[in-house]
Amino acid sequence: MRIIVIVVIAGIIAAAAFMVIKNNRTPEHLGAENGSLAPLPSTPNAVSSQADTEHRGYIEPFTLQNGTESLENIKAIIRADEQAEIVSADDRYVHAVYASNVFKFKDDVEFYVNESENSIDVRSAARVGYSDMDVNRKRIEAIREAYQSKRE
Structure with a gap:
């Protein structure tokens, strides 16, 4: 029984260490290349204006x-x-x-001026975790609201 507890604790520590490392490392795929932002991950913790409009992560x-x-x-x-x-x-x-208030989970947010479409493309994605409970979508919509109010 004691061995099982030690193995479980070691597993939890290893998983936490992995998440801390991943959370503090800037993803290599960010940036605009040939007018395109990175595609969305397969997890539901990101949004992008360059995603297919039928995609759950489209904004x-x-x-x-x-x-x-x-x-x-x-x-x-x-x-x-x-x-x-x-x-x-x-x-x-x-x-x-x-960075979130409590656990300091990091999200990467990108804006790219697309002059040919007269728009600013946006991408926002969590670095770790599976679901973000719509935090990225809400953040982008709050930025959009502030941006539009600056124009009025």
């Missing part, structure tokens, strides 16, 4: 308002959020990381 892109000013508005919204940090940005792309 509407933002409307491009004033070229580079649009992205500056999004960056200002992100900077105002204590849970967020912009890790890379240029005149067409923003990558921010959001």
Whole structure:
């Protein structure tokens, strides 16, 4: 019985260590390549405006308002959020990381200016876990609301 308890505890510690390492490592597949953000994972913990509209993770892109000013508005919204940090940005792309309050689970949020479609594509995905209980969708919709109010 004692051996079983030790094995179970060791397994829990190993799983927790794996999650901590994965949570603190920036995924390699992020960024916009040839106008495309990374595809969604198979888990229901991400949303993207570049997903197929029939996909459960599809979310509407933002409307491009004033070229580079649009992205500056999004960056200002992100900077105002204590849970967020912009890790890379240029005149067409923003990558921010959001960390949850309690366990510091990280989500990668990306915005890409798609001038040909007059839109800003968005992708938001959890680094660890299976389900995010719609946190990424709610976050993007809150950013969208703030972004639209800056335009009014």
